[in-house]
Amino acid sequence: MPKDFFGGISSVFKNKDMVQIDYVVDEDRIIGRDEELESLAQSLYPATNGSKPSNCLVYGKPGTGKSLSVKFITQKLKEKAGENGYSVGIAYVDCSQSSSETDAVIRIAKQLNDPDLSDVRIPDTGLSTGQFYQRAWKAMDATHDISLIILDEIDKHHAYDDLLMTLSRAGEANKLTDSSLGVIGISNKPRFTDKLNERTVSSLGERRHVFPPYTANELKEILEARKDAFYDGVLEEGITARVAALSAREYGDARKAMDIFRYAGEIANENQSETVKDEFIDEAFERAERDEILEIISTLPHHSTLVIQSVAALAADRDTEKNPITTTEAYNLYQRKCSIEEASPLSERRVRDLLEEAEFLEIITRNTKAAGKAKGSRTIITLVDDPEKTLEACKLVEPND
Ligand SMILES: Nc1ncnc2c1ncn2[C@@H]1O[C@H](COP(=O)(O)OP(=O)(O)O)[C@@H](O)[C@H]1O
Ligand SMILES: [Mg+2]
Known part of the structure; x- marks a missing residue:
């Protein structure tokens, strides 16, 4: 008998496309x-x-x-x-x-x-x-x-x-x-x-x-109207309400809701679970948050990722409110990362351009601060997202690091 590679695989999704972000639904599924x-x-x-x-x-x-x-x-x-x-x-x-x-x-x-x-x-x-x-x-x-x-x-x-x-x-x-x-x-x-x-x-x-942003209730309705992306009965009671509540925490974001919903299904599949369980939702939420950063970072050239990784590594290590990150520090760490990779580092001037680009993409913000009487001013860098999540996203786009 030839081996059936697909025989042992099962999925909770009946029509996964329906929970993809680009899928255009008809008006009966557009809420509010x-x-x-x-x-x-x-x-x-x-x-x-x-x-x-x-x-x-x-x-x-x-x-x-x-x-x-x-x-x-x-x-x-x-x-x-x-x-x-x-x-x-x-x-x-x-x-x-x-x-x-x-x-x-x-x-x-x-x-x-x-x-x-x-x-x-x-x-x-x-x-x-x-x-x-x-x-x-x-x-x-x-x-x-x-x-x-x-x-x-x-x-x-x-x-x-x-x-x-x-x-x-x-x-x-x-x-x-x-x-x-x-x-x-x-x-x-x-x-x-x-x-x-x-x-x-x-x-x-x-x-x-x-x-305007959605209310948690609207988010729940949006998800309810996509339930048929899944097979009948695989969604545990209360899943849509939990996902909606999490997605409304910052503000009512349907993209996040859809991402969490889809990831919860993927995690069920990875665990070969026949149902989408409440316990999968936290992990799905983490993945959705990481995605937001990943989406931006994945478009960047390698050296930009190294620079952002350097900023994130510095931010992960200390209280940046008290001890802000300077361009020079970021550049120094970037140079060390290059030498570990045996890559030649770009000039500090070029790295400033990459930081400017990263600011344009809202990965970081830059501010000029007075550095004391004789020293003039210096530029300090603040990472917009969570340092750990940013580092994780950088690792994902650079699997060899
Ligand atoms: N009112 C709505 N009814 C149903 N689905 C929605 C609604 N608003 C957003 N969605 C879904 O949420 C996700 C994000 O919506 P999208 O249109 O990409 O948001 P935006 O362009 O404002 O960032 C998509 O999967 C979309 O289908
Ligand atoms: Mg859009």
């Missing part, structure tokens, strides 16, 4: 976002009749349902416009995964282009940013009546100002001749517009949509 969805529908409504929709800015803390709501409503809009005989194209860019303005424009152009209709080819490289924009406009004009561009996590893009400026003003600047364009920017930062220049704010912020 009626007002937000209606107000988005208001802003985008003109597109159902082939007219230009309002540009939108959507804000709120992580896990308040922004990405889900925007993906859902734009999909509905596309269907509705289709019934009326208008073609709506949707481009979705996760800006945290996009490295430059050119990269974002390429992604947008590819999603909105149908080469059979437009006769436009979007190569992966080899054109200037301006040339890519030209092709994008041409592709949009030829392919759709309305193009909707969703820029998710826009504040994490290095060139958000240029990108937003060019896209949100494309209509006025006569870049498009046969179609129109709506831009939806999504940000986890309520004060994001403070950083934008005024012209961008006025053209993009035609409509603003603010997403």
